[in-house]
Amino acid sequence: MLSKKTKYGLKALTYLASMDSKEPVQIAEIAKHENISQKFLESILLTLRRNGFLGSKKGKGGGYYLIKSPDExxxxxxxxxxxxxxxxxxxxxxxxxxxxxxxxxxxxxxxxxxxxxxxxxxxxxxxxxxxxxxxx
Amino acid sequence: MLSKKTKYGLKALTYLASMDSKEPVQIAEIAKHENISQKFLESILLTLRRNGFLGSKKGKGGGYYLIKSPDExxxxxxxxxxxxxxxxxxxxxxxxxxxxxxxxxxxxxxxxxxxxxxxxxxxxxxxxxxxxxxxx
DNA sequence: TTATTTTCCTATAGATTTAATAGGATAATC
DNA sequence: GATTATCCTATTAAATCTATAGGAAAATAA
Incomplete structure (x- = not known):
């Protein structure tokens, strides 16, 4: 069975990849759009950032964004x-x-x-x- | 990850399939040969029997045996x-x-x-x- | 018949993994 | 200085997996 962690992680990555711009997207927005517990998603996005998939920005206007192009x-x-x-x-x-x-x-x-x-x-x-x- | 149940089940089936004859093989023999906890293997063989893979025989000279040919x-x-x-x-x-x-x-x-x-x-x-x- | 052997069966305990939450620290913006 | 949002660790809750216990049932042998 695929873990929810993976499932949610894939959905979050896809959501970010579907964005036109590479502006930071807030955890709350992703969580709401994909029906994911925000706190749980938070920890997932953290590991994705730590492993070089995402960049992040704190404070107002902050959030997560893809570092590489989706096809890479x-x-x-x-x-x-x-x-x-x-x-x-x-x-x-x-x-x-x-x-x-x-x-x-x-x-x-x-x-x-x-x-x-x-x-x-x-x-x-x-x-x-x-x-x-x-x-x- | 493959569960130990599946791993042990596959090993047991393969062991039975490698036998020349279709004489019953005791749980103890399979468990010993494959390094599996006998009681755990017992429950696995039971489900394999209930699902139509194995036949069994009780008492002395008893054990489990394949019902179908391995290639089936x-x-x-x-x-x-x-x-x-x-x-x-x-x-x-x-x-x-x-x-x-x-x-x-x-x-x-x-x-x-x-x-x-x-x-x-x-x-x-x-x-x-x-x-x-x-x-x- | 009686003893022995081996599978049959259910329940449960123990261990591990997964999922989710809590609560505050840090940094950026306004 | 207030607000916003990520950062981080620890912990709880739930689910699943692994293994064991203990006796019942059936077949064989003495």
Whole structure:
């Protein structure tokens, strides 16, 4: 299941990407427009800023804005920041690899075998889609 | 993340599929061979039996065995029983569809748009792999 | 029959993760 | 100096996942 964090994060990014100008947009506006708890959204936008997707401005007329052009924001990077590893098991993860401690040899592991294919299929989708592709 | 339930279930199914004969295999043997808590595995095998993947026999010489041939067991059905919906959001699920209550119109929803592609990519993998393909 | 073995079944405890809230600090503008 | 809006940490609440407990039921063997 996709976490609400990711869901809300994607919606917020898309909302910002759909703006004509790059003027800061307030959290309250995004939250209201997308039906999201403002405080929860606040923490999400914070991590998006900390990870280089958004810029921010404080005080009156402040808010968040996209730093890059939507077509330069790959879904792989967004998903990794919001949802975590794209792989369903650590032993097939490119960016978060970990050996399974219970698995004697992963080359003969059926789960590894299947999840490798799943990972590749998902990567293919995320690599071929940018934020620009999500705008209605 | 793949749940341990699914991981263990897949390993158990693969172990049974790798057997030459279709003689019942005891929970204890599977648990030991795959490093799984026996009691936890017990409940997993029970749901696999209830969902038509396994047969069972009680008493001495009893255990679990595959009902169908491994190449007739599609990963789509296994994943749905063990892990639940293949889709990451209910609004793109084929078998567990639900409308998002917070989404005014899902045709213009960016999450829906992306997750539809993800779902299709995953279905493609699960449909093209059977239990037979997981055997080392 | 009686003992043994193994699955069957429900309930529940423990652990982890996710979702949401609280409350004030910081910085920019008016 | 007042107001506005982001910044930041901690904590609570809810949900889900993992594992265990403990006995019932059924099959086999003595």
């Amino acid at each position: 924001i790959q879904m792989t990077t967004v998903m990794r920041v919001l949802e975590g590893p794209i792989a369903m098991v650590p032993c097939v993860s490119l960016n978060f690899y970990e050996k399974c401690e219970d698995c004697p040899n992963q080359d003969q592991c059926s789960v590894n075998k299947l999840m490798l294919k799943v990972r590749d299929a998902n990567l293919e989708v995320y690599r071929n889609n940018t934020l620009a592709d999500l705008i209605p | 067991i599609q990963m789509t059905t296994v994943m749905r029983v063990l892990e639940g919906p293949i889709a990451m959001v209910p609004c793109v699920s084929l078998n567990f569809y639900e409308k998002c209550e917070d989404c005014p119109n899902q045709d213009q929803c960016s999450v829906n748009k992306l997750m539809l592609k993800v779902r299709d990519a995953n279905l493609e993998v699960y449909r093209n792999n059977t239990l037979a393909d997981l055997i080392p």
